[in-house]
Amino acid sequence: MKREERSQSVEVYDCVTEILKCKWTLAILDAIARGVNRPGRLERELPGLTTKVLNERIRKLERYGIIIRQVYPEIPPRVEYMFTERGKRLLALIEAVNEFARRWDE
DSSP: OOHHHHHHHHHHHHHHHHHHTOHHHHHHHHHHHTTOOSHHHHHHHSTTOOHHHHHHHHHHHHHTTSEEEEEEOOSSOEEEEEEOHHHHHHHHHHHHHHHHHHTTTO
16 A cells, blocks of 8 residues: 555544544434434434534534535525435444444344
């Protein structure tokens, strides 16, 4: 493996582990997967999640290309989050980890 490919691989691994180790990021991704895709509803759905933390996690997920923000030109403005193709692949990984955890004692 070339040095550049290895460096990129390490960077991607770091991004994925950063996502997987954060309880709020996982909770946000789970909620979006269940159809909860508006900021206010995410806050109501996830007790204890502050607006500041939600905004930080959402920005990070957007920066990593996991979700996209759709802004609708309405009054009042409406914002929704949805998975990118990369996000859908990550969701499949998270579901596999959840299945592994459910079957831990087998």
